[in-house]
Amino acid sequence: MHEYSIVQALLDQCEEIAKDNQANRVTKVICKIGVMSGIENHLLQVAFDTFKEKTLCENAEFIINSQKLKLLCQECNFEFEIDDLIYKCIKCNSLNIKVIDGEEMYLMSLEME
Ligand SMILES: [Zn+2]
Numbered sequence: 671m672h673e674y675s676i677v678q679a680l681l682d683q684c685e686e687i688a689k690d691n692q693a694n695r696v697t698k699v700i701c702k703i704g705v706m707s708g709i710e711n712h713l714l715q716v717a718f719d720t721f722k723e724k725t726l727c728e729n730a731e732f733i734i735n736s737q738k739l740k741l742l743c744q745e746c747n748f749e750f751e752i753d754d755l756i757y758k759c760i761k762c763n764s765l766n767i768k769v770i771d772g773e774e775m776y777l778m779s780l781e782m783e
Pocket of ligand 1: 743747748760762763764
């Protein structure tokens with residue numbers, strides 16, 4: 671499953687950061703998931719709970735923040751967020767737009783001790 675490999679990579683990343691900071695354990699993991707990333711939040715939660723055992727994230731709280739699709743119009747420089755899958759400027763109707771957020775998943779922050 672897609673979510674499983676994502677979580678494994680995420681846990682590896684958390685371990686690395688924790689080790690770099692000489693932390694003994696991670697208490698909170700906050701992620702941002704783009705609506706267009708194709709990731710199911712609840713599946714990600716389940717995967718996290720499954721794989722966190724015996725890692726530094728074992729007792730970590732996992733928080734998922736949804737990120738709407740954020741677009742930038744390259745004609746009028748208008749920046750906006752939308753729920754729908756319309757890749758069009760809502761101000762000038764231009765199709766010359768760029769996705770600036772909402773397609774990926776990011777690790778936003780870690781709390782550790
Ligand atoms: Zn525009």
